[in-house]
Structures are given as structure tokens and as C-alpha cells.
Amino acid sequence: MGREKRVKSVATRKPETDALRAEETTGIIGYRLRRAQLSVFQRFLSVFEELKLRPVEYSVLVLIAANPGRKQTEIAEVLGIKRANFVTLVHSLEERGLVERIASAADKRANALHLTPDGEAFLSRARAVHEAMENDLIDRLGGETEREKLLALLDRLT
Amino acid sequence: MGREKRVKSVATRKPETDALRAEETTGIIGYRLRRAQLSVFQRFLSVFEELKLRPVEYSVLVLIAANPGRKQTEIAEVLGIKRANFVTLVHSLEERGLVERIASAADKRANALHLTPDGEAFLSRARAVHEAMENDLIDRLGGETEREKLLALLDRLT
Numbered sequence: 001m002g003r004e005k006r007v008k009s010v011a012t013r014k015p016e017t018d019a020l021r022a023e024e025t026t027g028i029i030g031y032r033l034r035r036a037q038l039s040v041f042q043r044f045l046s047v048f049e050e051l052k053l054r055p056v057e058y059s060v061l062v063l064i065a066a067n068p069g070r071k072q073t074e075i076a077e078v079l080g081i082k083r084a085n086f087v088t089l090v091h092s093l094e095e096r097g098l099v100e101r102i103a104s105a106a107d108k109r110a111n112a113l114h115l116t117p118d119g120e121a122f123l124s125r126a127r128a129v130h131e132a133m134e135n136d137l138i139d140r141l142g143g144e145t146e147r148e149k150l151l152a153l154l155d156r157l158t
Numbered sequence: 159m160g161r162e163k164r165v166k167s168v169a170t171r172k173p174e175t176d177a178l179r180a181e182e183t184t185g186i187i188g189y190r191l192r193r194a195q196l197s198v199f200q201r202f203l204s205v206f207e208e209l210k211l212r213p214v215e216y217s218v219l220v221l222i223a224a225n226p227g228r229k230q231t232e233i234a235e236v237l238g239i240k241r242a243n244f245v246t247l248v249h250s251l252e253e254r255g256l257v258e259r260i261a262s263a264a265d266k267r268a269n270a271l272h273l274t275p276d277g278e279a280f281l282s283r284a285r286a287v288h289e290a291m292e293n294d295l296i297d298r299l300g301g302e303t304e305r306e307k308l309l310a311l312l313d314r315l316t
């Protein structure tokens with residue numbers, strides 16, 4: 001019977017404690033990229049747990065600080081975030097009192113983004129935490145030259 | 159009034175057509191990793207549109223093919239996928255007739271994973287498509303030496 005055959009095939013394979021053969025999977029560039037990205041993001045979440053800040057939220061705050069008064073659509077476009085997702089994200093930062101949207105004089109529908117004073121203070125703290133994390137990543141890579149090499153290689157894939 | 163001041167600050171900033179200042183954001187290692195990973199995954203989805211296969215599903219099929227009869231929990235662990243998500247993923251591959259779960263003789267609850275004959279044939283086609291994509295990525299990186307360098311650097315972050 002098929003059932004017996006199946007059970008036999010299970011019984012005759014190597015013990016389950018053996019390491020799995022995973023060379024084909026782990027050799028895939030996209031797979032390694034994903035693992036590294038998840039690892040870096042996990043570290044970010046851990047380091048920023050106290051500030052309750054996600055990587056994308058940090059990028060948004062940094063971009064608004066460097067470009068006050070820009071429209072939501074502009075910031076979203078630079079980060080490659082879909083409009084609907086970005087609106088939700090900004091709403092959350094507004095609720096926390098970090099960001100404010102101000103209607104443009106020229107176009108009432110356009111919302112110009114600014115950091116609040118609380119947002120500026122929060123970003124200063126976040127920048128200090130992030131700089132320490134980034135320096136740790138650079139140390140792991142082996143230094144600034146290796147960082148530049150990594151970023152150059154990543155850009156060739158983008 | 160605050161309202162007037164706000165409108166003025168919007169009116170006096172640079173025209174909206176200017177490029178945004180994004181150096182601080184784009185210099186973040188995690189940001190560049192995420193952009194490259196999304197780009198590679200997008201390419202994968204595009205290339206595999208006809209086969210309706212996601213990157214993680216491809217990895218699962220490759221792992222099952224190399225390790226027939228292993229338990230769901232073992233495959234999930236290698237890929238770093240949460241158990242609940244992995245069950246859903248395997249169920250979808252079963253529905254498509256690519257994978258089958260066979261109860262172990264020793265433990266009725268343990269499900270040993272195997273590819274079906276259709277799954278084997280499907281994976282052969284997927285491997286050919288993936289190999290072409292992977293070779294294209296290696297060309298973009300500049301060759302096999304650059305691929306090795308990238309993977310080594312990514313591993314230092316993981």
C-alpha cells in the first residue's frame with residue numbers, strides 16, 4: 001500500500017538531528033540580502049525599543065528635518081513608500097506630536113510636513129542612538145572602506 | 159497669528175521641484191540594504207510572474223528537494239520563518255499540488271515534507287528561470303569575485 005511505502009521512505013532517511021542541506025538556498029544573492037536586511041532591522045528595533053521607532057519612521061523624520069515644508073507625496077516618493085502607507089505612517093507620527101502637517105497657501109489639499117519642537121528633540125536623541133548602531137555595523141564590516149564597497153555593490157543591484 | 163507664520167514659512171522655502179536633500183537617509187546601511195533587497199525581490203517577482211512563485215516559496219521548494227522527508231519545523235527554522243506563517247505557506251504549495259505532507263510513523267503529528275512529481279517538474283522550470291536571473295545579478299555586480307565579496311560583507315552584518 002502507498003501508506004506503507006510512504007512510512008518506509010520516512011523511516012529510512014537520515015536522522016532528523018542532521019543539519020539540513022541548504023547550500024543552494026544560502027547561495028542565492030536575494031536570500032542573503034534578505035537575511036542581512038532582517039538582521040540589521042532587528043538590531044535597529046532592539047536598539048530603538050525604548051524610543052518605539054521603526055527604521056522607516058526614522059528615515060521619514062530625518063528626511064523631514066532636512067527638507068522642512070515638503071509635501072507628503074515628495075517624501076513618500078524618495079523613500080519608495082506607497083501613498084496610502086505613508087499617510088498612515090505620518091498620521092502615527094502626528095499622534096505622537098513629532099510631526100505636523102500644514103496646509104500650503106497655494107494648494108489647500110497639499111500638506112507640508114514639518115517637525116514639531118518635540119519632534120526635533122526626539123530626532124536628536126534618535127540620531128545619537130542610530131550613530132552608535134551605525135558605527136557598530138561599520139566595525140563589523142571591517143571599516144569605512146568596506147562600508148563603501150558594500151554600498152557600491154548594493155547600488156549595482158538596485 | 160500662528161496661521162500666518164506657518165503659511166509664510168511654507169511660501170519662503172525652496173520650490174517643490176527641487177530635489178530633496180536625502181544624503182543622511184541614503185547613507186544608512188540598513189536603508190541601502192532594504193532598497194537593494196526590495197529591488198532584487200521585485201525582479202524575482204517579475205521574472206516569476208508566470209510561475210506565480212514568491213522568493214520564500216522558491217527557497218522552500220529548493221530546501222524540500224534537497225532534504226526530502228524533513229519536518230515542517232526543521233525547514234521553517236533554517237529559513238527563519240515563524241511556524242504559523244510557514245504552515246500557511248506549505249498549505250498553499252500543497253493546494254497547488256507541488257508539496258505533500260506525510261505523517262511520520264514515529265510521530266503522527268510530525269509532518270514530513272516531500273515534493274510531488276509535479277513539484278519536481280515545477281522546480282526544474284523554476285531553477286532554470288532563477289539561474290538566468292542570478293547570472294544577470296552577478297553580471298551587474300561585476301562578476302563572481304564581486305558576488306563573493308558582497309556575500310562575505312552581508313554575512314558580517316548577519
